[in-house]
Amino acid sequence: MKVAGKFKTHTTTDFALSPSRDWPYRCAMSLLEYPVDDAISEQLAFMGKTSDVDRAWMLEYRPDMLRFRNTHEWCRGQTEPFVAELQDVPTTLIAWLHRYMVQGYAVAVHDVNDLPRTARVIQVEFLRQGNKSVLSVPVFHNKKLFGIIGFDTTTKHKTWCADDVNALYQCANLIGQAKYSDRAGHTRTTLYESTTPLIYLSMRGVVRGVQPEAIIGVRSAGNYSEIWLDNGSMVLDSRPLGMWLTLLPEKVFFRIHRTAVVNALHVVDVDRRSVDKWLIRMRSMDSAWPVSRSYRKTLRERMGI
Structure with missing residues (x-):
């Protein structure tokens, strides 16, 4: 901060004493810059790191409100994730x-x-997860509850301050607007209806569940695998391609190369103009993937060509 005469100038570092006050701004910028689920993952990681918690997570209700699932989770260090179980x-x-x-x-x-007796069931679950303190905030859109966003601490107890709660409320409102409304402002009604088990992707400490149908294709990348999603993003995963072949449903996924698997639902074009080099193009991807000779028969059978 600089003082000149009767006015002051500031830099963003002047306001770093209360990081939680920056959460809504960062959340809004992420939601504008990235696909909504990627933005949520980024935001959870940012809030988790700046609030000194051990987990940051989001739950989503089924439309009938009778069940829920954990869709996004960030964990600090060696903190155990529970997204796959919930x-x-x-x-x-x-x-x-x-x-x-x-x-x-x-x-x-x-x-x-210190929870009351009426909270005994959820208290047992909190203890099973190793939680010492928990903060939970509802995610609404158009006065309808869609989910919960929150924090856990597992290494020490935490007294949640008003700034943290208020900032998390504001982030929940932004996420609710971005995730549960269409561009015309209408509430979406087709969320969380698939019964297909989620597949979990780990991105810099954030665990996120995605529907298999959202995966366009998987390619080997050295010791990693590239997971390409229908929103145009790519996630590096530490599991080899062979492992992905066991995770992806055979009904829609098939191999086109020793280093690549694609989702038949996202194929938009197969270029066979060159006898020596077939190319396959998928929705939401700029580049085409090569099809090796040994997998051309599989391609013809799966695509009916």
Whole structure:
């Protein structure tokens, strides 16, 4: 900060004492810059790091509100993730918390051991996850509850401050608007209807569940695999291509090369003009992928050409 006469000038570093106050701005910028699910993952990681928590997560309700699933999760260091376990879970598990969520209240639990008897079921779950303190904020759109966003601490207890709660509320509102409304402002009604098990991608400490149908293709990249998604993004995953062949449903995924697998639902064109080099193009991707001779028969069978 500089003082000159009767006015002051500031830089962004002058306001770094309360990082939580920056969360809504960062959230809005991420939602404008990235596909919504990527933005949520980025935001969870940013908030988790700046608030000194061990997990940052988002849950999403099924339309009938009877079940929920963990869709995004960031973990610090060696903190154990639970995103894979919390899928299609009965809402009765979080009934005590859910009662406050539907009313639009944030719930700040400073010590999970001090919860009332009526919260016994969710208390057991918190303890199973190793939680010491938990902050939960509802995610609404057009007065309808769609999910919950929050933090866990596992290494030490935390007293949640008003700045953190308020900033998380604002981020939840931004996420609700971006994720659950179309461009015309109407509420989407087709979310969380697929019964296909989610596949989990790990991105710089953030675990995110995606529907298999959202994966365009997978390519080998040295010790990693490139996971290409229908929103145009690519995620590097540490699992080899061979492992991905066991994870992806054979009904829609097939191999086109020893280093590549594609989703038949996203194929838009097969270029066979060159006898020596066939190319396959997928929706939302700028570049075409080569098809090796040994997999041309499979391609013809799967695509009916």
